[in-house]
Amino acid sequence: MNPFAISDALSCISVDVHTTELFEGIWPTPEGVTLNTYLVKGKKNALIDLVQDRHKASDQVQTALQTQGLDLKAVDYLILNHLEPDHTGWLKQFREKNPQAEIIATPKGINLVKSFYNINENLRAVKDGETLDLGNGTVLTFFETPNLHWPETMVTWEGASGTLFSCDAFGSFGALGGRLFDDEFSPPELQAFEKNTLRYYANIVASFSPFVEKAIQKLAGLNIACIAPSHGLVWRKNPSAVIQQYQRYASYSKGPAEQEIAVIWGSMYGNTKQGLEAVLEGIESEGLPYSLHRVPDDNISYILAAAFKSAGLVIAAPTYEYALFPPMAYVLDIFRRKHIHRKTALRIGSWGWSGGAQKEYDASIAGLSWTSIEPFEWVGVPSPQDLEILKNRGRALAQSIKT
Ligand SMILES: Cc1cc2nc3c(=O)[nH]c(=O)nc-3n(C[C@H](O)[C@H](O)[C@H](O)COP(=O)(O)O)c2cc1C
Ligand SMILES: [Fe+2]
Ligand SMILES: [Fe+2]
Structure with missing residues (x-):
């Protein structure tokens, strides 16, 4: 059993990055940061969000795929919720190894694929609410969540398992050291970890607090069993914990904190x-x-x-x-x-x-x-x-x- 399996169809490939290099060129991460990629298996296979091509992150993604009996060519769809290079820096090399995979993003996201990476083939711009059926009962739905964190951002929903792939939203700084899920951390550890979530929010997300609130409202109708962000913990035991944290942080922007x-x-x-x-x-x-x-x-x-x-x-x-x-x-x-x-x-x-x-x-x-x-x-x-x-x-x- 893959220790990072979310369901039969879903698993996380989580890469811990420890570096003195500043995140976004500004923010120190002395406790590291994770980059989470997700593999979705139906009759067809999809990857959700990539990694930066630094600190051997891309090697780790390829090794993780191999342990599941797959190589990069077995990826039919690459879903890019957000085009910031921490999630797409490896895109060019990925493309060279797999020219066929269809790259899926919002229309603004597809424009960035072209302008940042000069990739112009096999692209699909998806509309808000559009679905992708991977077969075997695995259907992905895309919801636009603009400005979380860039204007092109969307989230991806997998209804059978109730998993929301939220990219930067509900993410945090802090490497996980071989663990991934909220239930693998004790309550005091989760409490201590929250300082990473708060600092990530204050540094990266705070300017976009009204959009955090809008996105939470928009997604309120989903029966969320698991929040799977692209940085930090995957919340399968208590996803409402991180939603509430983000709601509280968003409220700080309106004051009082x-x-x-x-x-x-x-x-x-x-x-x-x-x-x-x-x-x-x-x-x-x-x-x-x-x-x-x-x-x-x-x-x-x-x-x-x-x-x-x-x-x-x-x-x-x-x-x-x-x-x-x-x-x-x-x-x-x-x-x-x-x-x-x-x-x-x-x-x-x-x-x-x-x-x-x-x-x-x-x-x-x-x-x-x-x-x-x-x-x-x-x-x-x-x-x-x-x-x-x-x-x-x-x-x-x-x-x-x-x-
Ligand atoms: C490099 C330097 C520049 C200063 N410029 C001013 C100034 O433009 N106007 C002023 O009223 N005092 C100025 N002072 C005086 C300081 O504001 C004053 O000594 C103050 O008590 C310093 O407080 P501190 O010990 O908390 O730094 C300057 C002092 C230094 C060392
Ligand atoms: Fe981002
Ligand atoms: Fe990010």
Whole structure:
């Protein structure tokens, strides 16, 4: 029995990728990432989503096919839910080995097959709701889910087993180390794994939260027994767990998020840090949890995840050359690009000559629909009076999040 079999007709070929190379050229994956390809066997055979041609991923796919008595030529259909190269990077080489397989994608997806890979033969653009009968009772249905994650994206449904091949949706960072299904992980392991799902969502999907909600609504009528994404765990015991996680994350985009505070801070010589310590005392006095992230030391991928999840933010940074401390300016720019909206935020910082950080901060957050706690700046080292004010500001932030 194939350990990665979902049903008699369906199995997963899961490749763990461990690399210091950044995912999408931005996001670190110190715990790895999986690329899942799926084999569907009827009278005809289909592969759903490919892999990147890196880190021997394509060799692993071919070996896995061989263990099932198949080679690449036995693939009749290649279904591409999404054309991003993490799922299609190997397409050209696949095509050379199997020129006959029909490549199936949405009309926009087929355009990308042509423009990214210069492949123009044996292509089939499918409409929303169109089906493909593989024989032996295995029928696939394609549903367009635009902007999950690119405009051309679709999902594939196999009704006999109730499996939804969701590609990036319901995916996560994190390699699986030889396991695959949610029921192979203990509840504490699943709980620990969720940080990978959250960071993946915050980094990759968060900008498209309204489309996550639309897709979940659109697919609500399906009797889903198994969620099979192209990154991370396959959810066959409790598929609603990952659907609920994604619904919760999508709701963070509309706010308010969790009752906790992401404290993001930077300081050249410790003056802002001293003031921040008083703010933290104020937060602690209200018993609200917070996480600490120093810039530029901490990677933006983790800062994004913490900020996305938290209802409250502290932005603590000094003035630097008449403007905001540059690593913090970068964080706010990423927040703007990644739609970190509807937070309650407190900005503090020290200055020495004539200030300037607050002005840049105000301009940076102008379009983010944040609620601001009255900011506080001071000159040089904070005085005892400054520290008292800062503590009160921290308390006010925590209180406003609790109510
Ligand atoms: C490289 C550098 C540039 C600075 N630029 C400004 C500035 O443009 N305007 C200002 O008011 N203070 C400026 N300062 C002073 C700092 O804002 C001030 O020393 C502040 O207390 C530093 O806080 P920190 O120790 O948390 O970094 C600058 C200091 C440094 C080291
Ligand atoms: Fe993607
Ligand atoms: Fe992906």
